[in-house]
Structures are given as C-alpha cells and as structure tokens.
Amino acid sequence: xxxQLEDRREHHxxxxxxxxxxxxxxxxxxxxxxxxxxxxxxxxxxKEDPRFIQGKGRYIDDVKLPHMVYxxxxxxxxxxxxxxxxxxxxxxxxxxxxxVITGEDLKKAGNLHWMPTLMxxxxxxxxxxxxxxxxxxxxxxxxxxxxxxxDAIEKVQVxxxxxxxxxxxxxxxxxxxxxxxxxxxxxxxxWHWEAGDKEATEAVFRSAATVVEQKxxxxxxxxxxxxxxxxxxxxxxxxxxxxIYMTSQAPHAHRTVFALxxxxxxxxx
Numbered sequence: 167x168x169x170q171l172e173d174r175r176e177h178h179x180x181x182x183x184x185x186x187x188x189x190x191x192x193x194x195x196x197x198x199x200x201x202x203x204x205x206x207x208x209x210x211x212x213k214e215d216p217r218f219i220q221g222k223g224r225y226i227d228d229v230k231l232p233h234m235v236y237x238x239x240x241x242x243x244x245x246x247x248x249x250x251x252x253x254x255x256x257x258x259x260x261x262x263x264x265x266v267i268t269g270e271d272l273k274k275a276g277n278l279h280w281m282p283t284l285m286x287x288x289x290x291x292x293x294x295x296x297x298x299x300x301x302x303x304x305x306x307x308x309x310x311x312x313x314x315x316x317d318a319i320e321k322v323q324v325x326x327x328x329x330x331x332x333x334x335x336x337x338x339x340x341x342x343x344x345x346x347x348x349x350x351x352x353x354x355x356x357w358h359w360e361a362g363d364k365e366a367t368e369a370v371f372r373s374a375a376t377v378v379e380q381k382x383x384x385x386x387x388x389x390x391x392x393x394x395x396x397x398x399x400x401x402x403x404x405x406x407x408x409x410i411y412m413t414s415q416a417p418h419a420h421r422t423v424f425a426l427x428x429x430x431x432x433x434x435x
Contacts, residue, residue, distance in 0.1 A: 226396035229411045234398070235264060238315035240304045240322045242297040245331035246345065249296055252305055253323040260321060262314035268305040269294035282426045284419055285357065296329070298345045408435045 217223050254266035269292035272279040280288050292303055304324055309315035332338045332345060338354040345354055371377055397412040408430055414420050425432045 225393050226398060226411060226413060227393075229398045231398065231400055235308050235310060236312040236315045238307050238309070238312070238319045240306070240319045240324065241301040242304050242324075242326070243300075244297060244326055244328050245300040245333070246329040246343070247297050248327040248329060249293060249304065249324065250327055251323075251325040253325075254305070256323070257307055257318040257321040260309075260314065260318045262310040263307060263318045264310065265308040266305055266318075266322060267308065268292060278427065281423065284423065287356065297326075406430065406434055410435065 214223075252268055254268075257263055257266050269279040269290070272292055273294065279290065279292050279294060281291050283289055290298075290302075292305060297304065305322060307315045307318040307322065309318055330343050332343050332354070338345070341353050341355075344352055346356065349356065391413075393413055395413050397410065399411075400409040401407075402409070408424070408428065410421075410424070412420070421432055421435050424430070424435050428435075
C-alpha cells in the first residue's frame with residue numbers, strides 16, 4: 167500500500183453512530199428543464215455551452231478585420247505625479263509603429279482627452295498635466311501587430327515628478343492633498359448619494375433602545391474571467407457607423423458613453 171504522508175492526511179469530524187457517510191442515489195440521475203419558466207431559482211438549460219465545449223467560442227482575440235491595427239498602453243508607475251515630459255522618439259522609430267498618441271494629441275483633436283461619465287462627472291482619457299492613480303493610462307502606441315505595440319510601449323520615456331499620494335479614502339476627505347485639482351470645488355469629495363426619508367430614519371435611530379455603530383472593511387475583490395478586457399472598433403466612415411466588439415457587462419451603458427464622446431447617434435453604434 168502507498169505510504170500516506172502526514173501533511174496529506176485529511177481530518178474529519180467523527181460522525182454519530184448509525185449515520186452513514188455515503189449518500190444513496192439512484193443509478194441514473196435525470197435532470198429535466200420544465201418548458202415554463204417558474205421564477206427565481208428555476209433551473210435553466212445553458213444555451214452557450216455547446217459552442218464552448220466544442221472550442222467554438224468567439225472572443226475578442228478571435229476578431230480579425232482587414233487592415234486592423236493594434237493598441238497598447240503606457241501606464242504610470244506612480245499613484246500621483248506630474249507629467250514633465252513624454253519622449254516617444256524611440257518608439258516611433260520602431261518598424262511597425264504607426265503612432266504614439268498622448269493627451270495633448272487628443273486635446274488637439276477636439277478636447278477628447280476628457281470624457282463624460284454616466285454620473286454627470288468627467289474623467290481623463292489620457293492625462294496632460296498629471297496622473298492621479300497607479301497604472302493610469304499615460305499614452306498609447308498604435309502598431310501593425312500586438313507584439314510590436316507591446317515592445318514599443320517599453321521604449322516610451324516618461325519623466326515624472328512624484329507627488330504625495332492618498333491611499334486612504336477617509337484621509338482623502340481631509341483635502342490636504344487634492345487629487346482632482348480641475349474640479350470647481352477644491353475637495354476630494356466629488357459624489358454624494360442618498361435615498362429614502364432622512365428625517366424618519368433618524369427618528370427611528372433616536373427612539374431605538376440600542377444603536378450599534380461599526381466600520382466594516384470590505385477587501386478589494388475582482389472576478390477571474392478567462393477572457394481579459396479587450397475591444398475591437400471598426401468605423402465605417404461612408405455610413406457613419408461604428409461597430410464595436412468588446413468584453414462588457416453593460417454594453418448599452420458603454421454605447422451611451424461612446425455616443426457622448428464621438429458625437430455619433432447611439433443607433434449608429
């Protein structure tokens with residue numbers, strides 16, 4: 167018999183006498199899906215499985231269009247820093263590199279370096295003066311293939327002047343270090359949201375026998391999708407039509423933003 171290693175031993179709680187560790191089942195297990203949808207928790211047969219288990223799923227990387235070019239992104243190594251200089255000369259000298267686009271280029275193209283959000287706010291597409299979070303997009307490289315673009319971003323030289331960063335949201339409310347100096351109100355508190363009857367809620371707390379206050383820390387979580395974020399855009403200038411393939415859980419919201427930025431009607435995206 168094979169030797170059981172001590173660090174591989176499984177420990178189980180003892181079971182009460184007369185309780186079996188095995189669950190008896192029929193030899194054949196059949197799962198049927200009723201034709202009528204019965205509400206939340208109703209068993210539904212997945213429609214997408216056949217193409218995935220046959221290797222016929224279609225992902226962003228599978229989309230190949232004629233004369234397609236590729237983009238890669240130069241990102242900031244600082245959470246807060248001034249941008250003093252961007253030198254793209256070495257990257258532009260690389261065979262296959264078509265362009266290096268900065269925030270200044272987007273500004274000249276029609277103030278495209280800023281974009282609206284669905285929260286009636288604005289955010290940087292590419293910064294000009296400074297970066298305000300780690301790995302923020304600084305500029306992009308356009309090339310004839312993805313590997314040339316990936317190599318070229320390493321050749322873009324960006325000179326920064328590091329600034330004090332704010333990593334605690336509660337400390338950020340002190341406004342000692344302003345992250346968004348472009349705001350009319352010089353504060354880091356840029357969004358307020360409330361719902362319900364405030365006075366009635368406060369009255370309930372005042373009359374409660376016991377009130378418990380607690381700060382709860384929620385660690386950052388992120389999904390682990392097989393496919394990473396990506397996009398392929400194909401603009402037909404003759405028809406004024408933009409076709410976009412992208413990984414998104416909110417395609418209609420994204421289409422609204424694309425329409426706000428590009429000026430195209432939503433039905434043409």
